[in-house]
Amino acid sequence: xxxxxxxxxxxxxxxxxxxxxxxxxxxxxxxxxxxxxxxxxxxxxxxxxxxxxxxxxxxxxxxxxxxxxxxxxxxxxxxxxxxxxxxxxxxxxxxxxxxxxxxxxxxxxxxxxxxxxxxxxxxxxxxxxxxxxxxxxxxxxxxxxxxxxxxxxxxxxxxxxxxxxxxxxxxxxxxxxxxxxxxxxxxxxxxxxxxxxxxxxxxxxxxxxxxxxx
Numbered sequence: 001x002x003x004x005x006x007x008x009x010x011x012x013x014x015x016x017x018x019x020x021x022x023x024x025x026x027x028x029x030x031x032x033x034x035x036x037x038x039x040x041x042x043x044x045x046x047x048x049x050x051x052x053x054x055x056x057x058x059x060x061x062x063x064x065x066x067x068x069x070x071x072x073x074x075x076x077x078x079x080x081x082x083x084x085x086x087x088x089x090x091x092x093x094x095x096x097x098x099x100x101x102x103x104x105x106x107x108x109x110x111x112x113x114x115x116x117x118x119x120x121x122x123x124x125x126x127x128x129x130x131x132x133x134x135x136x137x138x139x140x141x142x143x144x145x146x147x148x149x150x151x152x153x154x155x156x157x158x159x160x161x162x163x164x165x166x167x168x169x170x171x172x173x174x175x176x177x178x179x180x181x182x183x184x185x186x187x188x189x190x191x192x193x194x195x196x197x198x199x200x201x202x203x204x205x206x207x208x209x210x211x212x213x214x
Contacts, residue, residue: 023087023095023110024185025102027155028117029146031124031132033169033177037117038098040178045185048092050083052099071138079105100151103158114159115181116152118196120170121211144214147198156193165191 024047026038035051042049056062056074059082063073083106087095097106103114119127124146128134134142145151155164165184169177183189202208 020093021087021090021095022093022112022185023097023106024181025097025106025111025114025155026117026181027100027102027114028151029119029124030100030142031128031134032117032119032146033127033174034098034100034117036174037169037177037181038096040174041181042096044178044182045094045096046092047094047096048086048090050086050095050097052079052097052102052105055079055082074101074105076101076105080107083107084110103155108158111159111163113185113191114155114164115184116155116164116166116193117169117177118152118166118198119146119168120196121147121198121202122207123170125211140213144212147202147212149198152193161193162191164193166193166195168196 024041026034026041028034038051039049041047052074053072056072056079061075061078061082063075065072083097087110099105103111121143125139125143128139128142152164152166165181167177167180180189184191199208199212202211
């Protein structure tokens with residue numbers, strides 16, 4: 001997918017993006033379904049796709065390994081500069097950025113839309129254990145992140161509500177979620193936040209202690 005962009009990247013950080021270019025962030029708790037949705041949206045828009053995990057590994061943007069949590073800590077400054085260069089030189093009208101920490105490393109002035117995917121913790125726990133192989137501390141910390149709205153809060157701390165779209169993906173197919181994203185981009189669906197309250201739901205169902213263990 002890198003072939004669509006000029007490889008002779010400059011060193012200057014992009015100060016602004018051409019008005020027609022959209023930079024679309026797809027974020028959310030690990031295992032919520034970001035990558036599948038982001039790849040389909042990329043295909044439907046004929047966009048350029050940036051997976052932050054792949055970019056960090058490919059271009060050695062990792063500061064250190066967190067062995068206790070089974071994760072990597074990236075150099076956010078270098079990542080931010082690299083993304084600016086890619087967006088500036090890319091010849092696509094749309095750039096889709098996929099990653100749970102996207103709001104921390106994509107320059108605010110570049111971003112046009114932020115989609116925060118949300119999944120019911122009961123369903124998400126199953127995805128985390130069965131599909132992602134999470135267990136122990138990594139499982140409970142990430143599940144708590146979803147219950148406590150961490151990714152949504154991070155997005156709202158950086159971007160105004162008009163740019164931030166919270167989508168409940170529970171029980172939905174990848175196609176359904178991708179179509180919701182496209183509807184927002186086309187203007188036929190409005191961005192909304194505050195669409196879920198996992199903490200309240202779990203408490204009402206008597207499941208809070210079972211799912212929130214951090």
